[in-house]
Amino acid sequence: MKQIKFSTEIYMGSDALSFLGTFENERICIVTDKFMVESGMIDYVISEINDSNAYEAFMDIVPDPTIENVVSGVEKLAEFKPTQIIGFGGGSAIDASKAIKLMGVELGLIEAAKLIIIPTTSGTGSEVTNFSVITNKKENLKYPLVDDRLQPEVAILDPRLVKSVPPVITADTGMDVLTHALEAYVSTEATVFSDALAEKAVELIFNYLERAYKNGEDMEAREQVHYASCLAGLAFNQASLGLCHGIAHTIGGKLHLAHGRINGVLLPSIVQYNGNESQRALERYALLAKKQGLSNSRGKMGVRNLINEITSLRSKLNMPSNFIEAGLTKEDVAPFISQISEQALLDPTTKTNPKAPTVEDVRKIVTNLF
Template sequence: MKQVKFGTDIYIGTDALTKLNDFQNERICVVTDNFMVESGMINFVTSNINDSNEHAIFTDIVPDPTIENVVSGVEELSKFNPSVMVALGGGSAIDAAKAIKLMGMKLDIIKEVTLVIIPTTSGTGSEVTDFSVITNKKENLKYPLVDDLLQPDIAILDSRLVETVPPTITADTGMDVLTHALEAYVSTEATDFSDALAEKAVELIFEYLERAYVDGKDSEAREKVHYASCLAGLAFNQVSLGLCHGIAHTVGGKLHLAHGRINGILLPSIVQYNSNENQRALERYATLARKQGLSNSKGKVAVRSLVNRITELRAKLNMPANFIDAGFTKDDVTPHLATISEEALLDPTTKTNPKTPTKEDVRQIVSKLF
């Protein structure tokens, strides 16, 4: 028996932020970063919090939030004792807010709190998932956390908040969306429900991501990519991900390269790896290729058309095709290769990959990209 559960209320459209007006007599803590305050983006939130509430703003968020960052967040938020937490920002602010809530409640420092997520990038899908990723800087590791307490109560999707995202970040986060959708589609736990969400996310990314990259003010493209991110998040929250994320998490900890950029480098190789000697994955990739109008064929020919479409999109987004293009040398990764191979297999997202990898498989995949 499998459970299909959608635990987050999602509000969309240019008036979605008015949902914040529904809160009355609450203690609202906005978790964000300094850029959101300095750029004035925070006003989208504070202008919609009515005077019956008391609110505070916590901005001590670092890129790739660390365990220490989360601990300090718990300490600071416990002083305010919020009844509502609003996370505004990209993946770092959202992951930090979710982890702060989880740790605070596990330690009985933060009481029951309503978690509202307002993403300002279109990539992680974290506004609808029970996932969070925290970094251990001492060990150069990224830990994916999975817990029901991480599931947001409310997600607010307003595409106006992503119109100023730079092209490079638009590309990186968009490729992360595509990876989420493709990995959910071939997950060993995939269902008709997750398939429908993943298929639509892939369709929207292939149609609109390049447009959003070229012209950030293209409101239709921005909205569609924003929704694709959420759809892919809903899909993988049901059925998890795969080896691409398993490798990306550990490589990101070692090389400190943007997560979506790592996924973009790895994704074509992972599709080829999964479809080799794994009939189920091959058939599912081929089916998706036909549904996206990329091929009329079956089997390896259809999979090749899917890989070609991914690499074509990657090139149009001016993203690196390998780690050399991304500015690294083989010497940068060689000392970490054994650890990467081990850690990728231990990553929880790898468990649902359609093909069970070995350490040597991971080593070969990464080595060929240098």
């Protein structure tokens, strides 16, 4: 028996932030980073909070938030005692706010405050998932946390907040969306419900990501990519992910390359690997290629067409096709290749890959991209 559960309320559109105006007599802690404050982006949120509420900002979130970062946030929340927690920003702020709430509740330092997520990038889909990724800086490891208590109560999708995202981040985060959708689609836990979400996310990314990358003022494209990110998040929250994320988490922890960029490098190779090793994955990729209108998409030709579509989009986004183009060298990865290969198998997202990989499989996939 499988359970399908959609427990996050989603508010969407250019007036979605007005939902914050419904709060009365709340204690609101906004978890964000200094850029959101210094750039004035936080004003979008603060302007909607009426005077009956008290609010404070914890703005010390860093890229790839660490355990120490989370502990500092818990201390802040324990002191302020919020009834509402708003995670505002990109993936790091969102992951941190979720982990801060979970740790605070676990330690009995804060009550179970309502968690509201407002993303300012279109990539993680974390506003609708029970996932969070936290970094252990000492061990250079990224830990994917999976817990129902990480599930936000509310997600607010306002396309105005992603209008100023730079092209390179638009590309990286958009490729992350595509990876989420494709991995959910061939996951061993996929269902017809997650399939529908993943298929629509793939369609929107192929139709709108290049437009959003080339012209940030194209609000139709911005909005559709923002929604694609959420749809892909809903898909993988039901079906989980796969080997691409398992490897990306380990490489990101060791070599500190942007997560979406790592996925962009890996994704065609992962699709090829899964298509070669799993008949089910081959059939699923071919079906998806057909649904995207790619001609002659049967069997291995369908997989090849899908890979070509991914690499074509990646090229249009000026993204690297291998790790050398991404700025790494063989010498960078050599000391870590064994650890990356072993730890990728232990990552919880790898468990639902359509083919259970070996250490040698991972090593080949990674080293072939240098």
